Amino acid sequence: MSGPISPLASPFPDLPPIGGVHVAVARAGYKLWERTDLTYVALDVGTAVAGVTTQSKCPSPEVEWCRKALPLGRARALVVNAGNSNAFTGNRGRAAVEAITARVAANVGCNPSDVFVASTGVIGVPLPIDKAEAGIDAVLDAPEAGWLDAAQTIGTTDTFPKGAMTTAVVGGVTVTLVGIIKGSGMIAPDMATMLGFIFTDAAVEAPFLQSMLEAANRETFSCITVDGDTSTSDTVLAFATAKAGNPPLSSFDDAGADAFQAALTDLCRQLAHLVVRDGEGASKFIQITVEGAQSDSSAHRIAMSIANSPLVKTAIAGEDANWGRVVMAVGKAGEPAERDLLSIRFGPTQVAQQGLAVEDYDEAPVAVHLKGREIEIGVDLGLGEGRATVWTCDLTHGYISINADYRS
Amino acid sequence: MSGPISPLASPFPDLPPIGGVHVAVARAGYKLWERTDLTYVALDVGTAVAGVTTQSKCPSPEVEWCRKALPLGRARALVVNAGNSNAFTGNRGRAAVEAITARVAANVGCNPSDVFVASTGVIGVPLPIDKAEAGIDAVLDAPEAGWLDAAQTIGTTDTFPKGAMTTAVVGGVTVTLVGIIKGSGMIAPDMATMLGFIFTDAAVEAPFLQSMLEAANRETFSCITVDGDTSTSDTVLAFATAKAGNPPLSSFDDAGADAFQAALTDLCRQLAHLVVRDGEGASKFIQITVEGAQSDSSAHRIAMSIANSPLVKTAIAGEDANWGRVVMAVGKAGEPAERDLLSIRFGPTQVAQQGLAVEDYDEAPVAVHLKGREIEIGVDLGLGEGRATVWTCDLTHGYISINADYRS
Numbered sequence: 001m002s003g004p005i006s007p008l009a010s011p012f013p014d015l016p017p018i019g020g021v022h023v024a025v026a027r028a029g030y031k032l033w034e035r036t037d038l039t040y041v042a043l044d045v046g047t048a049v050a051g052v053t054t055q056s057k058c059p060s061p062e063v064e065w066c067r068k069a070l071p072l073g074r075a076r077a078l079v080v081n082a083g084n085s086n087a088f089t090g091n092r093g094r095a096a097v098e099a100i101t102a103r104v105a106a107n108v109g110c111n112p113s114d115v116f117v118a119s120t121g122v123i124g125v126p127l128p129i130d131k132a133e134a135g136i137d138a139v140l141d142a143p144e145a146g147w148l149d150a151a152q153t154i155g156t157t158d159t160f161p162k163g164a165m166t167t168a169v170v171g172g173v174t175v176t177l178v179g180i181i182k183g184s185g186m187i188a189p190d191m192a193t194m195l196g197f198i199f200t201d202a203a204v205e206a207p208f209l210q211s212m213l214e215a216a217n218r219e220t221f222s223c224i225t226v227d228g229d230t231s232t233s234d235t236v237l238a239f240a241t242a243k244a245g246n247p248p249l250s251s252f253d254d255a256g257a258d259a260f261q262a263a264l265t266d267l268c269r270q271l272a273h274l275v276v277r278d279g280e281g282a283s284k285f286i287q288i289t290v291e292g293a294q295s296d297s298s299a300h301r302i303a304m305s306i307a308n309s310p311l312v313k314t315a316i317a318g319e320d321a322n323w324g325r326v327v328m329a330v331g332k333a334g335e336p337a338e339r340d341l342l343s344i345r346f347g348p349t350q351v352a353q354q355g356l357a358v359e360d361y362d363e364a365p366v367a368v369h370l371k372g373r374e375i376e377i378g379v380d381l382g383l384g385e386g387r388a389t390v391w392t393c394d395l396t397h398g399y400i401s402i403n404a405d406y407r408s
Numbered sequence: 409m410s411g412p413i414s415p416l417a418s419p420f421p422d423l424p425p426i427g428g429v430h431v432a433v434a435r436a437g438y439k440l441w442e443r444t445d446l447t448y449v450a451l452d453v454g455t456a457v458a459g460v461t462t463q464s465k466c467p468s469p470e471v472e473w474c475r476k477a478l479p480l481g482r483a484r485a486l487v488v489n490a491g492n493s494n495a496f497t498g499n500r501g502r503a504a505v506e507a508i509t510a511r512v513a514a515n516v517g518c519n520p521s522d523v524f525v526a527s528t529g530v531i532g533v534p535l536p537i538d539k540a541e542a543g544i545d546a547v548l549d550a551p552e553a554g555w556l557d558a559a560q561t562i563g564t565t566d567t568f569p570k571g572a573m574t575t576a577v578v579g580g581v582t583v584t585l586v587g588i589i590k591g592s593g594m595i596a597p598d599m600a601t602m603l604g605f606i607f608t609d610a611a612v613e614a615p616f617l618q619s620m621l622e623a624a625n626r627e628t629f630s631c632i633t634v635d636g637d638t639s640t641s642d643t644v645l646a647f648a649t650a651k652a653g654n655p656p657l658s659s660f661d662d663a664g665a666d667a668f669q670a671a672l673t674d675l676c677r678q679l680a681h682l683v684v685r686d687g688e689g690a691s692k693f694i695q696i697t698v699e700g701a702q703s704d705s706s707a708h709r710i711a712m713s714i715a716n717s718p719l720v721k722t723a724i725a726g727e728d729a730n731w732g733r734v735v736m737a738v739g740k741a742g743e744p745a746e747r748d749l750l751s752i753r754f755g756p757t758q759v760a761q762q763g764l765a766v767e768d769y770d771e772a773p774v775a776v777h778l779k780g781r782e783i784e785i786g787v788d789l790g791l792g793e794g795r796a797t798v799w800t801c802d803l804t805h806g807y808i809s810i811n812a813d814y815r816s
Contacts, residue, residue: 056739058747088735090748090764123732124765227718229733230740310635310718310803311811318812324531325637327496331464332638339466340498356498357532395718397808403719404726404804 006184008277008285008373008393009160015147015178016165019201020044020241024142025153028135030083030121030128036153038132040139041078041197042108047241048203049075049116050210052217054234060087061094062117063233065101069113073206075239076114077104078197080154081132082182084121085193087232092126099129103136118235120156120182120193151180154195157402158184158278164270168202168263170256173246175202177263181271184226184278193231196221196271202260203242205250212261213238213268220268223300223390226279227399228308238264276391281398284316286375286391293386298335300388305333306377313395319370321363323351330379341382346370354382414592416685416693416781416801417568423555423586424573427609428452428649432550433561436543438491438529438536444561446540447488448547449605450516455649457483457524458618460625462642468495469502470525471641473509477521481614483647484522485512486605488562489540490590492529493601495640500534507537511544526643528564528590528601559588562603565810566592566686572678576610576671578664581654583610585671589679592634592686601639604629604679610668611650613658620669621646621676628676631708631798634687635807636716646672684799689806692724694783694799701794706743708796713741714785721803727778729771731759738787749790754778762790 022042030037051070053063079100086093101112108115119127151161163180183194204212213236221236242248249257277285288306293299306312309329315322323344330337340355347369350358369375375394430450438445459478461471487508494501509520516523527535559569571588591602612620621644629644650656657665685693696714701707714720717737723730731752738745748763755777758766777783783802 054739055742056736057742057745058735058739058750088732088747088750088760088764090762092764123735124760126764229717229719229736232736232739309637310807311637314808314811317808320812324496327466327531328464328637328640331462331466331640334463334465337465339496342466342496352496352532354498356496356500356534394812395808396812397805399718400722400725400803400805400808403722404728404802 004159006159006278006282008282010274010277012148012151012161012163013165015163016176018176018178018199018241019243020047021199023145023147023150024139025145025149026135026139026142028081028131030081030131033083037082038135038139039080039150039153043075043077043239044241044243047075047239048073048206048209049237049239050206050213051235051237052213054231056230056232058088058232060085060119060233061097062086062119063235065097066116066235066237069116072113074114075116076108076110078116078237079104079136080195081119081127082121082154082156084119084125084127085123085233086119086127087123089124089126096127096129096132100132100136103133107140116237118195118233120195120233123232147178147180154180154182156182158182160278162271162274162278164267164274166263166267168256168259170202170246170249170260173244175200175244175246175260177267179267179271181274183275184280193233194275196236198238198267200240201244202240203244203246203248204240204260205248208250209238209240212264215261216265216268219265220272224272224276225304225307225392226276273391276393279393280402281396282393283396284373284375284394286316286377286393287389288377288392289389290379290381291387292381292383294336294384295386296388299386302330302333302335302379303388303390305329307390307392310395313392316370316375317394317396321346321351321366321370326377326379336383337381338383343380343382345378347376412567414567414686414690416690418682418685420556420559420569420571421573423571424584426584426586426607426649427651428455429607431553431555431558432547433553433557434543434547434550436489436539438489438539441491445490446543446547447558447561449486451483451485451647452649455483455647456481456612456614456617457645457647458614458621459643459645460621462639464638464640466496466640468493468527468641469505470494470527471643473505474524474643474645477524480521482522483524484516484518486524486645487512487544488603489527489535490529490562490564492527492533492535493531493641494527494535495531497532497534504535504537504540508540508544511541515548524645526603526641528603528641531640555586555588562588563590566590568686570679570682570686572675572682574671574675576664576667578610578654578657578668581652583608583652583654583668585675587675587679589683591683592688601641602683604644606646606675608648609652610648611652611654611656612648612668613656616658617646617648620672623669624673624676627673628680632680632684633712633715633798633800634684681799684801687801688810689804690801691804692781692783692802694724694785694801695797696785696800697797698787698789699795700789700791702744702792703794704796707794710738710741710743710787711796711798713737715798715800718803721800724778724783725802725804729754729759729774729778734785734787744791745789746791751788751790753786755784
């Protein structure tokens, strides 16, 4: 954790233990810092796993490892390193991942492919294997830790620890889902990445957990942006230990599958919002909804074009109802749009309708809305039924200071 | 012109008159400012015209007007309004363009479609027709002005006037090309747009001028970015008056056509660089070259991904050799890239090669390079023959101040 706490921070919630999940933390000393930086999660036999990883064409060896292990669907342990992303380190990076997974597997008595690894931090410096191995030996001896310890230990430039929970009733049994996440810029200064980990005691077969996680991801993690930059290491893993005793879920025909999907999506949305709330330099949380597009995916691309526009983001930072910049961002998205059908609102107030400013437009209620911390921008394209909502934060001097000035 | 002059500014060059081109400026008073804001260029009979306009799906009525008139290939006049872009103003915006072109056409004795119009400034406020008409009446009576007057009058948030020239020998005759341009953010605060105008005394048939301008545009204006935001009004027009007396150019089979294309591209590149040098808040001019891509267009997309990355741009602002952010930007471009083949250099110094930091990497020469005003980033993907060069500026507190703080 570093820097002043984000003004959009939420307090860390009370999170219950999850049956079959055992957390510990240790200090590997990946950087010269006095904090724990290695998180270890032991998972009981029978834990299913699913995951989604970065779209980057230059992923870290950890991401490549997870991608190879995920189709097997089984997990016994998770290792998260903070302070060194191990990305772009060639064979030495791969060797570090192999050393970590081998050491854990030997201790647990499982296959290396049952061990998942994620790392976040500086790019281009191989993860020091000696420190990783000593850290693993320490963490295997460490006492059980809590969710807050884990949420703090996976963080890098995050200004507050992030966690969330929810429940669902599956086949008459209440199952619990807990998640922790880190991330504040897509790449923070010399640091990196959004990493999210979800743990549930529900029994869910791995392929179905994978498809539910992918569906949740499309509506949540894929709908946030801080700066439009994509990390080499972004990873979200979901582990299901089957300790709750529900009849195992394997398809949407099973009772409770819809409820579980809704809970999983809700948890992912909570976690995604926390990342935006810790966006580098953020002073406003912005929800952007695009309706009336030709398709949902078209709406999504237009919404992301608005969310990634530096001019829209600086206007919100300046509490300026500059809807012309929203028009600009709609126009540059490259998606079907008709200027003369376009409507725009800030909060509940319509500012432009059918291609021009509303008659007798009164900026006063918009100015009040923009002074708040939670901003809403609505766009109606008037073309079809396509719809999407995305979330971002404003672009402030804080972002520049964090990313340009930190060496001075 | 506004604000302190960019540290990257170039002095306005001595530009010669172009036969058949007559410039005048006047004050229409589109804003409450004491400056000329209406530029008028009269073009002699026989002038050919070509143009490229914004990719925005929400273009201004001026852009729509130019698109309709361009295929006719003839021009007699150009009107440029500064202070109001007339974009997103519905039927009233279209009416303003029709009023302007009709008034000029009546005076000149030509078709309205021979009159070209471009406007830049606030979005969403219809251009006041009465002010435009009074301004046109004034400018038609005004004495002939110089290129510097015109370059200043088309500017909005530009911090310095921008112009360039070059010559070519076509069929034994020296022809001259002059250009003026405005633009500093793709949309500046309440202002907007890159507008560029090129005038040559060469005889070039309109369809061939169009194809040469499109070719030049692909390598120049399409290769610059300040903030990745695309205006609703971007327009570049080229006018050829045929006064030089060269045998008219109609295809690349004609003697001198290659020389003219080279000169036109060179002029466009000079003008494009001037826009980057006036990028909002810019303190460094950055050239990014991508080689070894699978195709030229793939190289272009990767180069633009680097040029538009806020994290790369803030790193350069901070004079930080953070090549991990270049890796990140290559990875997020979505184009073919192999981490283990990737090489990166800053200035002449290789920092990463074949997927990892160079052995015995010495940051000293890189630090010296990054302290300069002209920064070079080179990426070799090691995959093929594709190549592209693009230009951008860094992202500084100045950008945030201009775009977020200007109301406070």
